[in-house]
Amino acid sequence: MSFPVGASGDEKVRAYIRIYGVVQGVFFRANMQRVARSLGVNGWVRNVADGSVEALVEGERAKVEELIKWALRGPPAARVERVIVEFREYRGDLSDFVIRY
Numbered sequence: 001m002s003f004p005v006g007a008s009g010d011e012k013v014r015a016y017i018r019i020y021g022v023v024q025g026v027f028f029r030a031n032m033q034r035v036a037r038s039l040g041v042n043g044w045v046r047n048v049a050d051g052s053v054e055a056l057v058e059g060e061r062a063k064v065e066e067l068i069k070w071a072l073r074g075p076p077a078a079r080v081e082r083v084i085v086e087f088r089e090y091r092g093d094l095s096d097f098v099i100r101y
Contacts, residue, residue, distance in 0.1 A: 009062030012090040017055045018048075019071055021081035028053050029099045031075040032067070036097040039063040046100035058094045 019028070029045045032055060036043065041064055043057035055071075057064055074080045 009060060011061045012058065012092070013061045013064050014056070014058045014088045014090045014094075015064050015068065016086040016088060017057065017068060017071055018084040019053045019055075019074065019080055020051075020083070021074075022077075022079035023053045023074060024051055026077035027075050028078050032071065033097050033099055035070050036067055039067055041067050042094040042097055044094070044098050044100045056094070057097075058090060058092065 024047050029047065032045045032053075036045075036057065039059070041057050041059035043055060043059075045053060045055040048054050057067060068083070068085055072080060072083050
């Protein structure tokens with residue numbers, strides 16, 4: 001996975017992440033929440049009806065990219081097949097990192 005070139009690691013970014021594969025029923029959301037909080041990244045994660053998981057995250061670019069790299073693997077029981085990332089304009093309106101239902 002490549003990220004935009006020329007951006008500094010402490011620049012604030014927002015990213016929408018969609019993860020496909022065996023990612024529900026394997027504690028993906030709880031583990032993503034734990035990793036995101038340890039990185040100081042804000043946002044949310046939730047299951048989608050099609051069996052995927054989606055997340056919206058904000059924070060320093062380097063930390064958001066680290067969370068994306070984690071999502072490429074997921075927790076041990078997950079089998080990640082594909083990850084789509086869309087970088088969006090930073091808004092600063094997310095606090096903490098929560099699991100949505």
